[in-house]
Amino acid sequence: MERLSEMTSLLGGSGPPKVAVVVNEAPSRINALLDSQVVDVVQLSGDERPSVIDLLAGPVWKTLRFPAGTARDEALREVSQWLDRSSPVQRVLIDAAVAGAYGGTGHRADWTLAAGIAERYPVVLAGGLNPVNVGDAIGSVMPGGVDVSSGVERDGRKDHDRIRSFVKQAQAAFDHVEVSRRA
DSSP: OHHHHHHHHHHOSOSSOOEEEESSOOHHHHHHHHHHTSOSEEEEOSSOOGGGGGGOOSOEEEEEEEOTTOOHHHHHHHHHHHHSSSSOOSEEEEEEOOTTOOSOSOOOOOHHHHHHHHTTSOEEEOSSOOTTTHHHHHHHHOOSEEOOSGGGEETTEEOHHHHHHHHHHHHHHHHHHHHHHHO
């Protein structure tokens, strides 16, 4: 926790939220993270059940992965368990389903399924995004945001040029979507 506190203090108070990504972590440890005020939100990226959010004392996001062939109605039922409740998660991230992995695989999420979910719920799109395809992804899915990890790496390390390019392409696509919505 001390190292995390040092790192986040370098970021200052402005900018995007500081998100702690956890996988199958105990609620008591998640609450300790939230209570520390070192992070702004916790992203559940494991096999957690929706009832866990009733035990958490702060902002929560949830990553959902849908195997190939998942029907839209089935996916909507899963998403609704996290959002249609008295204490919903703030965001649902739609990622690619890869056996034995909890994210960062570089595999692309099902954009058609994600778009069907985004028609009803605000989603953040993850899974296989990179500077080349993020614009098409935003135009196809119309998500509320995008999430990237391996898509901005070179040799397993974050690449500053790829990050800048990703942000530029994503901003342009979101600007275009906004203009289209107003028209």
